[in-house]
Amino acid sequence: LLHVEDAARRALRSFGELRFEVGPLAGSRGALSFSTAPQNRLLELRSRLSSTTHPAEFATDASPADAFRPHVGIGYCNRTVDASSIIE
Numbered sequence: 001l002l003h004v005e006d007a008a009r010r011a012l013r014s015f016g017e018l019r020f021e022v023g024p025l026a027g028s029r030g031a032l033s034f035s036t037a038p039q040n041r042l043l044e045l046r047s048r049l050s051s052t053t054h055p056a057e058f059a060t061d062a063s064p065a066d067a068f069r070p071h072v073g074i075g076y077c078n079r080t081v082d083a084s085s086i087i088e
Contacts, residue, residue: 007052022072027083032075042070
């Protein structure tokens with residue numbers, strides 16, 4: 001595991017400071033979350049860290065970047081519901 005930590009440090013050495021905003025509230029049929037922005041920096045962070053775990057075979061079924069939506073999850077539903085009622 002230490003080699004993965006070292007690889008992550010190297011991958012993030014030039015990344016710089018990460019600042020992002022949380023909000024507004026968003027919902028889907030199965031969850032309540034806050035959106036995050038700017039998403040491009042969060043996607044870059046994810047990409048850099050994913051590339052460090054692939055050689056160690058830790059990443060298994062990570063979704064492609066176009067399917068990944070950075071967010072802060074705050075609640076999940078145990079059934080499918082209308083998103084507008086959850087947001088309200």
